[in-house]
Amino acid sequence: MSAQPIAERITATAEGEVVVFLIGMRVNRWRAVRHWLPVMTAMPRMLKELSRDPDSGLLGYQLLSGGPRVYTAVQYWRSREELLAFAADPARQHRPAWAEFNRRVRRGAGKVGIWHETYTVPAGSYESIYSGMPPWGLGAAYGVEPVARRGERAAQRLRSGAA
Incomplete structure (x- = not known):
């Protein structure tokens, strides 16, 4: 991804169905480092693993902070099937991290929170x-193109059937 801003108005080239996955964590007790630090460090490992595998289905992501306690990853997937396959694959980073989180939660209920929405x-x-x-x-x-190709107004872009 280029860090340089593009001066013209652009829009995403996405077509068809889009899968958006939001996942995050909230530190509930700062002193419970052994409970929240593994959660915080698991996501970058998963994203690195997915980014190295173009066949994983992950198309891109953004990391966001909601203040000092809340961290979120917005992910874009080619299909929900690929997202679910990653989550369920015991050979990938997610399954062991999820199992470890569940073990920690039993010992330290409420010290760290997690959430996701698909x-x-x-x-x-x-x-x-x-x-x-x-x-x-x-x-x-998905990539970008000049906004005029899909419509100058949001209503036009929505009507076009393609974002």
Whole structure:
């Protein structure tokens, strides 16, 4: 992903169904480092593993901070089947990290919180615009093109059936 902003108005080139996966953690007790640190360090390992494997289905991601306690990864996947396959594969980073988290939760209930949400968005039900931004979010995951190719207004881009 280029860190240089693109001056013109652009939109994501995504077409068809889009899968958005949000996952995050919240540190509930700072002193419980042994409970939240493994959770915090697991996500970068998973994202690194997925990024090295173009067949994994992960198209892109953004890491966000919601203040000093909350950390979120917004992920874009080619399909929900690929997302679920990664989550269930015992040879990948997720399964061992999930098992370890569950063991820690039993010993330290409430010291760290985790959450995730999965959205399968049908074609024509999403749109995007970026101005003075490097490719971001959906645009970083799928690529970008001038906004005029899909419509100058959000309503036009949504009607077009392609974001």
